[in-house]
Amino acid sequence: MDQKNGFILIGTVTVILIxxxxxxxxxxxxxxxxxxxxxxxxxxxxxxxxxxxxxxQLEIQQQTMQDLGREIHDNISQKLTLASIYAQQFVYENKYPGANEKIDIICSVINTALLELQSLSRSLTSNYIQQTTLTQLIKTECERIILSGRCKVVYELSKATIPIDDTKKKVALRIVQEFLQNSLKHAKCRIIHLAVLYDGNCLQIVGNDDGVGFDVGATTKKTAGIGLENMRKRAEMIGARFSIASTLNKGTEINFTLALP
Incomplete structure (x- = not known):
């Protein structure tokens, strides 16, 4: 009986442990x-x-850009137009015959600056962005740089209609603008290649320059600069993939990929 009770006790303890x-x-x-x-x-x-x-941040930047665009259109452009008219008046009145050729050059420079400022003013206002396709917006940016004569730009644009909403369109445009400006200001490049591709499911923007490049591995958030970090954050906000690769003395390449319905 004691043995039976012992088995029962062991069994009970085992069950409790389990x-x-x-x-x-x-x-x-x-x-x-x-x-x-x-x-x-x-x-x-x-x-x-x-x-x-x-x-x-993007709303503040957008508002700042719109204010800047209006300021360029309403103030700076008008003053340059007035300066061009005054210069042309000298030629018309023929008061300084020996200076007519130089005055013509001044007028040409002013008119070129006016065209660039008008293009820049349009690209900064949201209404213009909403009413214009992404490929046309990017083409305008490329043409503006070509017109300035500072750098050669070779671009390839998708012929297909890209179904992208205004928010994502603005982000894609700002990333392209940032890349182009960085290439002009820092890369010391001679040529920029830009491709905008759409296959019905995915928008891809690839840009590269032949500039001085930089060490991406050694770049931190502090040394990357506001522009580079903004490109990454903007792409992240709309669910896009963004990467940047650069080689010293060979150039820099960006790759922006966004899935579209």
Whole structure:
């Protein structure tokens, strides 16, 4: 009888231990599941916070660009137009015959500057962006640089209609503008290649220059500059992939890829 009671006691203890272990593992699984869910919730909250901050930054930048565009159109362009008229008046009145050729050159420079400023003014206003296709906007940017004579630009634009909403269009345009300006200001390049491709599902923008390049691996957020970091953040905000590769003394390449319905 004592042996039977011993077996019962051992069996009972074993069952209790098994139940305890099962309960322990169940609690651990529940805890781990809740921890993962909490981590995901925090990631979603942090991502939403980052997107809200970036969206606010973009709205401020957009408002600044619109104000700048209006200022260029209403103030600077009018003053340059007036300067051109005054210069042409000298030629018309023939008061300084020996200076007519130089005055013509001055007029030509002023008129070229006016064309560039008008193009820049349009590209900074949201109404113009909304009413113009992405390929035409990028073509205008390329032509503006070609017109300035500072650098050669070779571009390839998709002939297909790109179904992109205004927000994503603005982001894609600003990234292209940033790349072009960086190439002009920092790369000391002679030629820029830009391709805008669309296959019915995906928009891809590839740009490269033959400039001095830089060490991407050694670049940090502090040394990357506002422009480079903005390109990355803007692409991230609309769910696009963005990469940049650069080789010292060989040039820099960017790749922007966005899935479209």
């Amino acid at each position: 139940i305890f272990l099962l309960a322990f593992f169940l609690i651990m699984l529940i805890y781990r599941k809740r921890k993962i869910e909490h981590r995901k919730e925090m990631e979603i909250i942090n991502q939403a916070h980052k997107e809200a901050i970036l969206s606010t």
